[in-house]
Amino acid sequence: MQLFRPGSVGSKVGVVLEFTSQAAALAEFVISRDGATSHTARISMDAVNALFPGRVISRKGDIAWPPRSPDLTVCDFFLWGDLRTKVFGGIPPRTIPALIECIRQEVGAIPANMLRGVIKQFVARVEECVRFNESHLADNIAPGIKTVTKSNLSVLGSPIFLDSVDEIATQKLELLKTLFGRLEHFHPQNPAIQKAWDEIIAGQILDSLISSFTSDKDIARIKALQEKESGSWLHALPSSCVGTLMDGKSFQIATALRLGCKICHVHQCICGETADSFGHHALSCARSKGRLPRHSAINNIISRSLTSCDIPTLLEPSGISRSDGKRPDGLTLIPWSKGKSLIWDFTCVDTSALSHLKSSVNCAGSAAESAYHAKRRKYEHLTSNYIFVAFAVETFGPWCRDAKDLMTQIGTRLLSRTGDPRCINFLRQRIGIAVQRGNAASILGSRRDLSHLMCSIPA
Numbered sequence: 001m002q003l004f005r006p007g008s009v010g011s012k013v014g015v016v017l018e019f020t021s022q023a024a025a026l027a028e029f030v031i032s033r034d035g036a037t038s039h040t041a042r043i044s045m046d047a048v049n050a051l052f053p054g055r056v057i058s059r060k061g062d063i064a065w066p067p068r069s070p071d072l073t074v075c076d077f078f079l080w081g082d083l084r085t086k087v088f089g090g091i092p093p094r095t096i097p098a099l100i101e102c103i104r105q106e107v108g109a110i111p112a113n114m115l116r117g118v119i120k121q122f123v124a125r126v127e128e129c130v131r132f133n134e135s136h137l138a139d140n141i142a143p144g145i146k147t148v149t150k151s152n153l154s155v156l157g158s159p160i161f162l163d164s165v166d167e168i169a170t171q172k173l174e175l176l177k178t179l180f181g182r183l184e185h186f187h188p189q190n191p192a193i194q195k196a197w198d199e200i201i202a203g204q205i206l207d208s209l210i211s212s213f214t215s216d217k218d219i220a221r222i223k224a225l226q227e228k229e230s231g232s233w234l235h236a237l238p239s240s241c242v243g244t245l246m247d248g249k250s251f252q253i254a255t256a257l258r259l260g261c262k263i264c265h266v267h268q269c270i271c272g273e274t275a276d277s278f279g280h281h282a283l284s285c286a287r288s289k290g291r292l293p294r295h296s297a298i299n300n301i302i303s304r305s306l307t308s309c310d311i312p313t314l315l316e317p318s319g320i321s322r323s324d325g326k327r328p329d330g331l332t333l334i335p336w337s338k339g340k341s342l343i344w345d346f347t348c349v350d351t352s353a354l355s356h357l358k359s360s361v362n363c364a365g366s367a368a369e370s371a372y373h374a375k376r377r378k379y380e381h382l383t384s385n386y387i388f389v390a391f392a393v394e395t396f397g398p399w400c401r402d403a404k405d406l407m408t409q410i411g412t413r414l415l416s417r418t419g420d421p422r423c424i425n426f427l428r429q430r431i432g433i434a435v436q437r438g439n440a441a442s443i444l445g446s447r448r449d450l451s452h453l454m455c456s457i458p459a
């Protein structure tokens with residue numbers, strides 16, 4: 001326990017009853033106690049409450065202890081782990097006295113500069129905690145505070161004791177050199193941010209993965225998957241109420257497509273052509289069963305999101321035709337921007353279709369961009385009266401620029417209405433799920449029965 005005058009350095013005392021004869025002298029003191037059970041026994045609390053009315057910091061006292069945080073407690077974020085590593089790093093002590101002696105020696109051997117580093121980190125953590133309004137600390141709260149526990153960089157040890165970003169950067173560069181044998185491109189713009197280092201590692205692994213592929217389809221797939229929108233369906237919370245629960249078949253096929261696994265046996269497609277075991281033919285088949293439901297689902301998502309922004313829409317409006325006589329997918333009934341209504345047309349093209357494969361290998365999303373340009377040409381004569389958006393996406397996930405821009409605009413309007421910054425992510429997720437459901441339907445529907453599937457897929 002501790003007695004102290006507010007604003008002064010405290011002094012430890014043994015037994016509070018020693019002070020009973022000096023009660024008058026204690027009038028300006030506050031007593032602070034730990035949470036030990038014996039200290040909070042009724043007889044004990046009665047005694048201290050009588051001596052320190054309204055000034056007892058204790059469990060069951062007048063003033064509660066503040067919540068303890070391992071991120072802010074030096075012994076938690078530094079000492080215990082460090083001691084455990086040192087005490088049990090070699091031959092562990094066999095007896096309790098040996099353990100106590102070993103701990104004593106290791107504590108005594110902590111160098112002064114390490115303690116200075118710990119105190120610096122403590123101050124940085126407290127400042128960061130204040131900056132974040134006492135919420136959880138971010139990963140990059142201060143240079144080197146966060147050790148790299150989930151990557152190869154963890155072998156660096158505990159960088160929290162290093163004095164500067166430069167020291168950490170030098171050590172990490174050495175490690176990367178060991179791991180990858182060369183140092184070019186290993187210079188993150190902000191070496192104090194862990195993500196900057198992770199991106200270097202991920203980039204190197206991706207490069208080596210791509211160079212190991214011999215199939216253009218695999219290269220196109222892996223590059224397409226790097227686009228932000230490609231993995232959105234994986235982030236959706238599966239909920240049957242809001243329509244984001246994927247059925248077992250769709251999820252398994254979507255995952256297999258993403259990983260490049262075999263999905264079905266080689267079989268004759270309903271179009272008469274031979275369908276491969278990776279499902280690639282079904283994705284670009286002229287008689288694909290998934291195309292129409294995907295088209296309809298995504299147009300509905302776009303229409304509903306616009307309606308949520310108080311922009312009424314009309315799907316497949318008549319009276320507006322593109323150059324080949326077909327109608328756009330949707331129209332806003334009031335102006336969207338610059339006094340003009342919005343018309344949009346959705347399309348989904350296959351990343352690895354023969355017509356797009358070469359460009360997909362060179363650049364992720366180029367199939368969607370190509371479809372975007374084709375759409376724009378068809379609607380060129382309408383662009384003076386309408387704002388036209390070609391909403392082109394790919395089977396493996398990438399979107400064209402127009403689609404990204406439209407989603408950003410809708411997301412911004414939804415944010416201003418709902419105050420929820422996740423609106424745009426939810427939209428991306430729903431569209432991502434619709435694309436994957438379309439892919440699954442295309443593969444499942446490439447034969448009249450399901451005997452072509454490689455394994456029994458749960459419903």
Ligand SMILES: [Zn+2]
Nearest residue numbers: 269270271285
């Ligand atoms: Zn076919």
